[in-house]
Amino acid sequence: MQDIHELTIICGIDKSGAKEDVEKIRICPGEIIGIVGPTGSGKSSLICDIEQLSQGDTPTRRKILINGKAPGRDIRTDPRKKRIAQLSQNMHFLADMTVEEFLRMHAKSRNRNSDTVEQVIDIANTLTGESIQPGHQLTILSGGQSRALMAADIAVISDSPIVLIDEIENAGIKKQEALKLLAAEGKIVLVVTHDPVLALMTKRRIVMRNGGVRQVITTSTGEMNVCSELVKLDNYMMSLRDTIRQGGLVEQAVVV
Amino acid sequence: MKLVVVAGTPGSGKTSVLMHTIRSLKQAGMSPAVVKIDCLWTDDDKRFERLDIPVRIGLSRDMCPDHFAIYNTDEMLTWAREQDAGVLINETAGLCLRCAPYPDGCLAVCVIDVTTGPNTPLKVGPLLTTADVVVATKGDIVSQAEREVFRERVNEANPGCRIIEANGLSGQGASELAEVISETPDVGQELNLRHNAPLAICTLCTGETRVAKKHHMGVLRHIDGFTEYRGE
Numbered sequence: 001m002q003d004i005h006e007l008t009i010i011c012g013i014d015k016s017g018a019k020e021d022v023e024k025i026r027i028c029p030g031e032i033i034g035i036v037g038p039t040g041s042g043k044s045s046l047i048c049d050i051e052q053l054s055q056g057d058t059p060t061r062r063k064i065l066i067n068g069k070a071p072g073r074d075i076r077t078d079p080r081k082k083r084i085a086q087l088s089q090n091m092h093f094l095a096d097m098t099v100e101e102f103l104r105m106h107a108k109s110r111n112r113n114s115d116t117v118e119q120v121i122d123i124a125n126t127l128t129g130e131s132i133q134p135g136h137q138l139t140i141l142s143g144g145q146s147r148a149l150m151a152a153d154i155a156v157i158s159d160s161p162i163v164l165i166d167e168i169e170n171a172g173i174k175k176q177e178a179l180k181l182l183a184a185e186g187k188i189v190l191v192v193t194h195d196p197v198l199a200l201m202t203k204r205r206i207v208m209r210n211g212g213v214r215q216v217i218t219t220s221t222g223e224m225n226v227c228s229e230l231v232k233l234d235n236y237m238m239s240l241r242d243t244i245r246q247g248g249l250v251e252q253a254v255v256v
Numbered sequence: 257m258k259l260v261v262v263a264g265t266p267g268s269g270k271t272s273v274l275m276h277t278i279r280s281l282k283q284a285g286m287s288p289a290v291v292k293i294d295c296l297w298t299d300d301d302k303r304f305e306r307l308d309i310p311v312r313i314g315l316s317r318d319m320c321p322d323h324f325a326i327y328n329t330d331e332m333l334t335w336a337r338e339q340d341a342g343v344l345i346n347e348t349a350g351l352c353l354r355c356a357p358y359p360d361g362c363l364a365v366c367v368i369d370v371t372t373g374p375n376t377p378l379k380v381g382p383l384l385t386t387a388d389v390v391v392a393t394k395g396d397i398v399s400q401a402e403r404e405v406f407r408e409r410v411n412e413a414n415p416g417c418r419i420i421e422a423n424g425l426s427g428q429g430a431s432e433l434a435e436v437i438s439e440t441p442d443v444g445q446e447l448n449l450r451h452n453a454p455l456a457i458c459t460l461c462t463g464e465t466r467v468a469k470k471h472h473m474g475v476l477r478h479i480d481g482f483t484e485y486r487g488e
């Protein structure tokens with residue numbers, strides 16, 4: 001199987017049908033790219049274009065190239081050959097199966113060994129509060145549990161050189177851990193986010209408006225410094241959140 | 257004339273996907289015509305008419321819509337030829353999961369909704385197992401993992417088919433379907449069904465309305481699977 005050394009987004013049109021402000025975005029392995037913009041500005045659509053390896057056949061008219069070329073049909077459609085994992089914005093499973101049955105089927109569809117199943121559940125349980133059991137029905141999992149399972153599934157079963165993440169922060173799971181888990185070294189990672197910490201943890205960020213790419217900003221040294229301050233603040237917030245979740249009191253907490 | 261038969265459960269997204277597909281076909285210079293077969297009511301004709309193509313509907317009323325579609329295929333083809341169409345697309349109602357309305361020589365397309373869950377491909381029978389193309393819709397509502405599990409199940413039920421992931425809202429997958437249609441050869445003279453229509457020899461078929469089994473004759477299958485013949 002060929003190595004991926006470049007992902008290229010050839011931009012198309014925005015919601016008004018006008019050309020996007022950026023023509024082309026090239027991304028190399030090891031890069032984490034953020035996607036930011038107001039709600040409804042087309043962030044998820046951009047992620048979906050990449051997942052489908054669109055060839056001008058979606059409303060955005062974007063084309064996605066791998067190593068500078070349009071990928072062939074089998075790479076676009078066969079999950080065994082597809083090298084892209086996507087954590088979409090969906091918060092729930094609809095499949096009427098147990099967690100174990102589902103993960104087994106998914107491992108099969110991705111040509112993975114079924115002993116990965118246990119590993120996925122273990123990892124998911126490090127991200128979520130109440131633990132997920134192999135015998136649970138998928139449909140009874142909470143939003144946060146589903147999200148944690150989806151993330152762990154991507155890290156293990158769908159382990160791919162290109163990873164697309166749509167809003168990891170809003171499910172109440174440990175977002176920094178989840179990002180670390182998904183953004184393993186040497187991967188191309190795109191993260192849609194409304195969260196300043198996650199946005200500044202990326203190397204570059206794509207700014208969206210009205211369905212189109214407006215600009216690509218490289219994170220400056222100044223922003224990186226802001227980011228490390230924010231991480232401290234965020235960790236503090238998380239620890240307060242944990243205490244409150246466990247039924248503890250936070251009267252002693254200092255307001256920073 | 258090419259014949260495309262599009263079947264799938266109600267609301268699975270047949271019309272939505274076809275609207276985008278027909279636009280692609282027209283752009284490629286082909287002239288499609290559509291016949292929609294339904295049981296009691298449909299407004300699909302109004303939707304298709306917006307595309308400025310010849311459209312016709314047929315209502316099967318108290319008959320199996322698939323049976324109705326099958327023995328009216330000749331008439332539909334004649335009508336489409338009169339409209340100077342190059343492709344006849346027949347959207348069926350697909351209510352009866354025992355029937356598959358696909359003749360040989362047509363492009364058989366089964367449209368199936370991913371949100372109905374990964375066990376659905378095992379339930380829909382010949383509608384799916386004898387199709388050339390399986391179009392999986394509404395993938396936008398589920399996770400990537402669920403789409404892939406669904407796809408695996410379709411593969412198990414119909415190993416040779418081509419699976420197209422489509423979105424009836426955005427039009428994803430429609431150009432791929434249009435491409436497959438344009439590569440389909442013309443239909444021949446003698447059409448034969450791919451899959452036998454089911455037995456229709458019980459007394460209910462001929463108008464008996466009393467429920468109890470003692471009033472019924474012909475081939476009767478008990479709930480435990482035992483099948484008997486009652487009659488002369």
Ligand SMILES: Nc1nc2c(ncn2[C@@H]2O[C@H](COP(=O)(O)OP(=O)(O)OP(=O)(O)O)[C@@H](O)[C@H]2O)c(=O)[nH]1
Pocket residue numbers: 264265266267268269270271272273300349393394395396397422423424425
């Ligand atoms: N989210 C989502 N909705 C879809 C998709 N495809 C179709 N729909 C919606 O599903 C509903 C039914 O779609 P139709 O195209 O009318 O389905 P159909 O199979 O032609 O229905 P009948 O002809 O009545 O059997 C509509 O409300 C569509 O907007 C899809 O890919 N995603």
Ligand SMILES: Nc1ncnc2c1ncn2[C@@H]1O[C@H](COP(=O)(O)OP(=O)(O)OP(=O)(O)O)[C@@H](O)[C@H]1O
Pocket residue numbers: 013014015016037038039040041042043044045046059060089210211212426
């Ligand atoms: N270039 C485009 N052309 C036409 N429609 C578009 C385009 N980009 C996005 N859309 C449409 O705009 C709507 C909102 O887009 P999308 O869901 O991607 O927004 P989002 O930025 O992810 O929003 P949120 O922050 O709420 O998740 C969708 O219906 C999408 O199909």
Ligand SMILES: [Mg+2]
Pocket residue numbers: 043044045089166
């Ligand atoms: Mg979104």
Ligand SMILES: [Mg+2]
Pocket residue numbers: 270271272300347
């Ligand atoms: Mg319809």
Ligand SMILES: [Zn+2]
Pocket residue numbers: 320321322323352353354355
């Ligand atoms: Zn029937």
Ligand SMILES: [Zn+2]
Pocket residue numbers: 456457458459460461462
């Ligand atoms: Zn009968």
